[in-house]
Amino acid sequence: MESLFNRLKAGRLFSFPGGVKPPERKALSNQTAIAALPLPDKLFVSLKQHIGVEGKVQVKEGDKVLKGQVLTASPNPFAVPVHAPTSGTVTRIGLHAAAHPSGLPEQTIEITPDGLGQWTTLSPIPNYAQLPKMKIIEAICNAGISGMGGAGFPTHLKISSKKDVEFLIINGVECEPYITADDRLMREHAWQIRQGIDILVHLLNPGAVLIAIEENKPEAIDAMRVACKDQSRYLVCPIPTRYPAGGEKQLIQNLLDREVPRKGLPIDVGVIMQNVGTCYAIADAIFSGKPLIERVVTLTGESLQAPGNYWVPLGTPVYHLLNQAKYVSSLQQKKRIIMGGPMMGFTLHTDLAPVVKTSNCVLVPSDQAMPLPPDEQSCIRCAACADACPASLLPQQLYWHAKANELERAQDFNLFDCIECGACAYVCPSDIPLVHYYRRAKADIRIQEQEKQKSDKARQRFEARNARLEREAEERKAKHAEAAERRRQAMQQPADNPQDKIAAALARVQAKKQAAQPDAVPEANEDKVAAAIARAKAKREAQQAQTGEPAKASALADDPKKAQVASAIARAKAKREAQQAQTTETVESASPAASDDAEAAKKARVAAAVARAKAKRDAEKADDAPESDAQPAENAQIDDADAAKKARVAAAVAKAKAKRDAEKADDAPESDAQPAENAQIDDVDAAKKARVAAALAKAKAKRDAEKAASTTETNHQPDDITQVDDAEAAKRARVKAAVARAKAKKAQQQDDPS
Incomplete structure (x- = not known):
């Protein structure tokens, strides 16, 4: 060194x-000192004025800003903030013409100056040598x-x-x-x-x-x-x-x-x-x-009457600079404004473009000093461009490949080593805009690289997702295999301990009970519906009895029939309660007698269903018997009274049986200490008694129906007193049947609290 x-x-x-x-x-602009320009009516501050990324806007439309106030911020290291060039109001945030060769608009903050130039709070560091370098x-x-x-x-x-x-x-x-x-x-x-x-x-x-x-x-x-x-x-x-x-x-x-x-x-x-x-x-x-909010800009060219160097606030539109430098439009056949110098600068598409941090010159040449470029001609391979290239490249080869869109070949000739100085185009006798071709090829390559990066990221995400799904599938498969191995080992191990066998049996019974609970819900719902129908019928009959209307001969036959239906319902409920008690006792004992009890209960339910069906059929036959037009006699009234009396007796018997069955069902949980054999005998007896009761009820109902049908064949005069007595007797029978149903329902609720 x-x-x-x-x-x-x-x-x-x-x-x-x-x-x-x-x-x-250079003599056009370096003869006078740097001067200041008045503020324009609008300032257009581009968010991105450097290589890197733009920051996030920290203001919104309508905000008042001070000179030097931060307008953007970003944690990205390739982002630098932009600041307000002067105090004023943010009037718009959106796209605006940019100082770029493409002429594409960019996100811009539009500020209307208030003319006060009021500064924000500044933080100078005069003793920078005493602070850490990262702070500076x-x-x-x-x-x-x-x-x-x-x-x-x-x-x-x-x-x-x-x-x-x-x-x-x-x-x-x-x-x-x-x-x-x-x-x-x-x-x-x-x-x-x-x-x-x-x-x-x-x-x-x-x-x-x-x-x-x-x-x-x-x-x-x-x-x-x-x-x-x-x-x-x-x-x-x-x-x-x-x-x-x-x-x-x-x-x-x-x-x-x-x-x-x-x-x-x-x-x-x-x-x-x-x-x-x-x-x-x-x-x-x-x-x-002070932040970077202004810079020295050279305003030069033969079309300006006041060329020179000026302190220009960043965001000042070019048209304002031309007005201050006294642009003479007559010296140009077509308005031509160059941002930068004649070698590396670019022509602006509009004079609305603002000054940015890299804008060091605005050139407005006359047509005489810098004529419009002539039409492009074919390359003659003179190699003058290669001699002028300061990067020792082969501009003619880059030109051929760029023009043919052979981007990979252009990169092979070190396209990106070109500094775009314009020396090759300056010496080209064919007036080929070589730098234009190089810039376009570079832009196309960058676009392709960006697309490739996006596709690579998408492919990586897709592969990562597939790997995750495969990993999760393998984990699930391993878990299932491990659980199957545990079950296999548990089945192979001998269970010598009786307690283990009992515990396993109880667990299986409990699992079966829980699995069967959803199936029992519809049966319970049907029982509730039947009980509701029975209560509604009893209430309707009681209301009819209270009205005191004269009863017809057919009503005397219907009342015993309804009593028979009520008694059948009561018997069915009693049998169901006995069966539930048997099931509870069987589960708690966890003994081999569970299957026998279930079979007995099943037979009892079948018998009760058969009895109900027969009673219903007999009642329907009684309803369908032909009615005679003859007047009823006193003997017929006596027979009807006897039939009603027998129906009441049958209802009382059914009520007593239902009560006895309910009491047995209530006492069943208290006998857990009894051996399983006694429980089986009691269950069989209860089921047998229920079948006997059902058969008796069926026979009585059939006999009553036949008697009621036979009374309709004679014609005798009705006796008002006898009819009233019969109605009262039927009413009492209905009341007793309702009481029997209520007791049976209560017993059922006590046995099955759920």
Whole structure:
């Protein structure tokens, strides 16, 4: 490093290949000092003014903002915030024309200045040397500083390198024609640039600082030498005037004879480079606390009557600059505005585009000074473009592949090593816009790479999902296999312990009982419906008896029939309660007699159902018997009374049997200590008695129905007194039947509390 430093100190430089020497035309704008411009009516602050990502908007429409207030923020390291250039009101947030070759709109914050210029609270750091370096880097990032001489790479990322820095190069070459912003800045603000260099030296600790300035700027060279004369490691290096000497890779090669590797960075060869405008902004941010809200812009060209360099707030639309520089439209056949210089700049699609952090020049040439480009002609393979290329590429090959959309072949010829300096197009005799083809090919490749990244991410997510599903399936399969193995081992192990057998049997019985519970619900619902029907019929009959209307001869036959139906229902309920008691006793005892009890209960239910069916059939036959027109006699009334009396007796017998069965069902849970054999005998007796009772009831019902039918064949005169007695007797029979049903229902609820 010392040898290189001494060589540069002696004025001996290296060189780079290619390059051209176009007319400079810098005198148009470098003769006057940097001036300030009045604020425009609207400011259009683009959210993304650098390489990286845009931040999230921190304001909304209608908000009042102060000068220097943060407008965007993002945790992404490739994002730097933008700030309000002046105080005013946010009138709109949306798409607006951007300072870009594509002319596509970008998200923009529109601010209407209030003319007050009221600053937000600033936080200067005068004692930066006493603070941690990361604190200073954070302050530079928060100030929104990015590279102001090239592509706009975030400054805080460039100065956060962990590698050793041998040389810090300050780029003040400004080799492109017409542009003089850095020249005037070094002339007028050399000391503040020196302060920015000191901050960078504190952060990077380089071995030496090289301040490169082109030889056509003698005043800037002298000013910087005066500002840096007290620092022996700061060296101002005048370099020959040749385009593009100010390119990053070309300048490193010109000063140090080091070539930045393909797809590499200057730090890979021990170098970090910053523009003089960036150094000025760093000093402003640290010592004054001001964010980057304005910059020096060169307004030049033969179509402007007042060219020069101006402090322009970021977001100022180009049309306002043209009005202030007194644009003469008659000197241009077609309005042509170039953002940047004539070599690397691009033509704006509209003068609504705003100034951004990388905008160093607005060029409005006349048609005479810079004629419109002629029509493109075929390449003659003269190789003049290859001789002028400072990157030692083959521009003609890149042109062929880019034009044919052979993007992979273009990459094979190192397309992305092209710095788009325009030297090849400048010397092309066929007037081929070579840089245009290269830019379009690069854009297409970037789009393809983005699509490939998206598809790769989607494929990775799909594969990860499939792997997860397969893993879950394997886990479930392993769990099932493990459970099956446990069951197999449990079945193979002998159960010698009687207690284990009993416990297993109880568990199986309990499981079966729980499984059978849903099936019992419909039967219980049917019992409730039958009981409700019986209660409704009894209530209706009681109401009819209370009305005192004369009963017909057919009613005398119907009352015994209803009593028989009630008694049958009571018997059925009693049998069901006995069966439930038998089932409860069987489950609790967990003995082998459970199957016998269930069979007996099943037979009892069948017998009761048969009895009910026969009684119903006999009753229907009694209803269908032909009625005679003869008048009833006293003998017929006596027979009817006897039939009613017998029906009441039958109902009483059924009631007594139902009561006895219910009492037996209530006493069944208390006899858990009795052996299983006694329980089986009692269950069989109960079932037998229930069948006997059902048979008796059936016989009586049949006999009563036959007697009631025979009474209709005679014609006698009705006796009012006898009819009243019969009605009262039928009413009492119905009441007793209802009482029997109520008791049976109560017994059922006690046995089955669920």
